[in-house]
Amino acid sequence: MGFLRRRGTLVGLDLGSESIKAVEVLKDGDRMKVVGFGKVDVPSPEARADALADLLRHCSFKTKRVATSVSGRSVIVRFLNMVDIPDENLKTAIRFEADRYIPFDLNEVVLDCHRIEDAPGVAANEMKLLLVAVKRDVVDGQLKLVQDAGLVPHVVDVDAFALSNVFAIGGPTYEMAAGKVVALVDVGASKTVVNIVRGGESYFTREVYVGGNEMTAAIAKRFGIETFEGEQLKRAPGSREAEIAEAVLPSLEDLGNEIQLSFDYYENQADSKVEEVFVSGGGSKAPGLEETFERIFERRTMAWNPLEGFELDQGSFDHEAMLECAPALAVAAGLAARVNG
Secondary structure: OOOOOOOOOEEEEEEOOOEEEEEEEEEEOOEEEEEEEEEEEOOOHHHHHHHHHHHHHHOOOOOOEEEEEEOOOOEEEEEEEEEOOOHHHHHHHHHHHHHHHOOOOHHHEEEEEEEEOOOOOOOOOEEEEEEEEEEHHHHHHHHHHHHHOOOEEEEEEEHHHHHHHHHOOOOHHHHHOOOOOEEEEEEOOOOEEEEEEEOOEEEEEEEEOOOHHHHHHHHHHHHOOOHHHHHHHHHOOHHHHHHHHHHHHHHHHHHHHHHHHHHHHHHHHHOOOOOEEEEEOHHHHOOOHHHHHHHHHOOOEEEOOOOOOOEEOOOOOOHHHHHHOHHHHHHHHHHHHHHHO
């Protein structure tokens, strides 16, 4: 999916609620190479433009072309079964269909669609179609933010599809999941993105508005400390890992149960089982997360490194800092993987 396209070396820019992450990727033959990285905290929504400017000042990116993504309640994703029609007629047909599925005035949204090949649960004369609608003012706001920073927009994507983009780059986890329907779960600060995929194809997506912030609040309450101190303790629990795990357990169970509802819905609709779960995101480092999720999901659940399919350019950025926050770079890396379209 993508609303705007150009070509070239690309920076994936994840404009998160708590931090901005950037990954620069160069296509080198058949390989994807990370050639730049940066991360900066966002102290408040009003400070986002300043935070982005700060990031760009401290990173020597080789290109001004960027891919960003949108998420939240102004983004509508629908998976539709429709009568099979030729690709050249899709864009016209979807405007007639969209009225039934999009709770916004069609004049206020940007629409895109994509045919899903070999989707389960589709009759012989039907096709499965992915429909995405985003409020136009959200896209415009994203474009203004990056253009005001002196950057050139290449793609505006959706967070969930950035996950499947980076997964499809390859690597040990992708190969392990070959032929299986698996769930990619990215636990961010304010939300968790669920994307059920086979290969690089999305079959179902959902955003759950529970994330690392709830865990941080639980830690702060448990120890009677300020929120920022709770965040520090969550990131580096040291000898208090068992206490931290106990403090965040109710939040993890709430999140796991919400994700399980998504699996149940997908499996009932598609008559196809989610076989494994791969977890990323800054919140995925929470003590006890994998064990709690695996107990709730009753299927193999493991953290994975979203950068595992990339080569790393030597000497051009701080590798240690990037690998330390690699779980949080799934969206940024997936956006940068759009370097060819």
